[in-house]
Amino acid sequence: xxxxxxxxxxxxxxxxxxxxxxxxxxxxxxxxxxxxxxxxxxxxxxxxxxxxxxxxxxxxxxxxxxxxxxxxxxxxxxxxxxxxxxxxxxxxxxxxxxxxxxxxxxxxxxxxxxxxxxxxxxxxxxxxxxxxxxxxxxxxxxxxxxxxxxxxxxxxxxxxxxxxxxxxxx
Amino acid sequence: xxxxxxxxxxxxxxxxxxxxxxxxxxxxxxxxxxxxxxxxxxxxxxxxxxxxxxxxxxxxxxxxxxxxxxxxxxxxxxxxxxxxxxxxxxxxxxxxxxxxxxxxxxxxxxxxxxxxxxxxxxxxxxxxxxxxxxxxxxxxxxxxxxxxxxxxxxxxxxxxxxxxxxxxxx
Numbered sequence: 001x002x003x004x005x006x007x008x009x010x011x012x013x014x015x016x017x018x019x020x021x022x023x024x025x026x027x028x029x030x031x032x033x034x035x036x037x038x039x040x041x042x043x044x045x046x047x048x049x050x051x052x053x054x055x056x057x058x059x060x061x062x063x064x065x066x067x068x069x070x071x072x073x074x075x076x077x078x079x080x081x082x083x084x085x086x087x088x089x090x091x092x093x094x095x096x097x098x099x100x101x102x103x104x105x106x107x108x109x110x111x112x113x114x115x116x117x118x119x120x121x122x123x124x125x126x127x128x129x130x131x132x133x134x135x136x137x138x139x140x141x142x143x144x145x146x147x148x149x150x151x152x153x154x155x156x157x158x159x160x161x162x163x164x165x166x167x168x169x170x
Numbered sequence: 171x172x173x174x175x176x177x178x179x180x181x182x183x184x185x186x187x188x189x190x191x192x193x194x195x196x197x198x199x200x201x202x203x204x205x206x207x208x209x210x211x212x213x214x215x216x217x218x219x220x221x222x223x224x225x226x227x228x229x230x231x232x233x234x235x236x237x238x239x240x241x242x243x244x245x246x247x248x249x250x251x252x253x254x255x256x257x258x259x260x261x262x263x264x265x266x267x268x269x270x271x272x273x274x275x276x277x278x279x280x281x282x283x284x285x286x287x288x289x290x291x292x293x294x295x296x297x298x299x300x301x302x303x304x305x306x307x308x309x310x311x312x313x314x315x316x317x318x319x320x321x322x323x324x325x326x327x328x329x330x331x332x333x334x335x336x337x338x339x340x
Contacts (some may be wrong), residue, residue: 043204
């Protein structure tokens with residue numbers, strides 16, 4: 001059993017951590033997306049609405065006019081922070097998960113487009129206003145690692161398989 | 171008067187945009203911080219609690235054991251997303267601001283430490299539990315630009331001066 005230490009604060013993965021990360025990610029209505037700004041190399045963070053697929057991948061709808069879409073076409077490296085803190089209490093005491101991976105733009109001809117579109121509209125009904133605009137598309141993150149912070153001193157590093165499973169649009 | 175266009179969606183700065191950005195940033199209890207992960211170059215996003223100074227700088231308290239602190243010592247380029255969406259409604263319809271700049275670690279011997287500490291405890295009283303731990307320090311962002319998204323089609327790029335002014339710990 002690995003214990004966290006000053007040099008390696010990451011705890012050994014357990015079922016509680018898997019369930020916590022999965023719940024944070026599946027339930028997320030919105031998230032923060034970090035990309036690399038092409039002109040400067042700065043890490044640039046913006047807000048997205050987010051969805052999850054059964055294999056643990058994340059996806060989101062974005063306009064190709066947005067800064068993050070343009071950045072991701074140049075360099076797909078990205079991370080997505082899920083976990084919405086409540087109004088009250090220390091925001092650092094509430095769990096959150098950073099999902100790291102490579103994002104690529106999906107075509108409307110992609111075989112999964114219809115199912116993804118239906119899922120998105122169930123989860124984010126207001127998106128009906130713009131989901132079919134010509135400049136909007138889905139972007140999918142191929143997940144490499146999940147950094148779970150379950151509260152002070154509760155750090156875990158999970159895999160895509162750790163968060164995979166059936167997903168509901170809620 | 172500059173109008174937004176497909177090639178340049180940024181609107182001309184006005185007082186309404188300045189006030190909106192300032193309110194989002196000053197009132198933020200928490201925010202999302204993006205840094206460059208040293209080992210991989212990936213943009214990595216995590217949650218922080220945040221405060222603002224009168225000159226428009228942002229600052230936050232962090233442990234030197236955290237991933238973002240270690241990353242910032244290697245490369246100070248960062249961005250901070252402020253603006254907490256409400257529970258209901260399309261999260262992309264609510265305003266948010268991405269603050270871009272360079273973050274550096276402050277010493278406890280810094281002349282502003284006492285005032286910063288007092289402000290922090292007024293704004294984030296739960297931080298009394300750890301603010302004086304040896305591995306915690308303040309980190310300050312020297313602000314270069316503020317990207318305001320005031321809702322669909324309302325994009326502005328502001329300066330540090332645009333958001334500067336007296337600050338209350340609320």
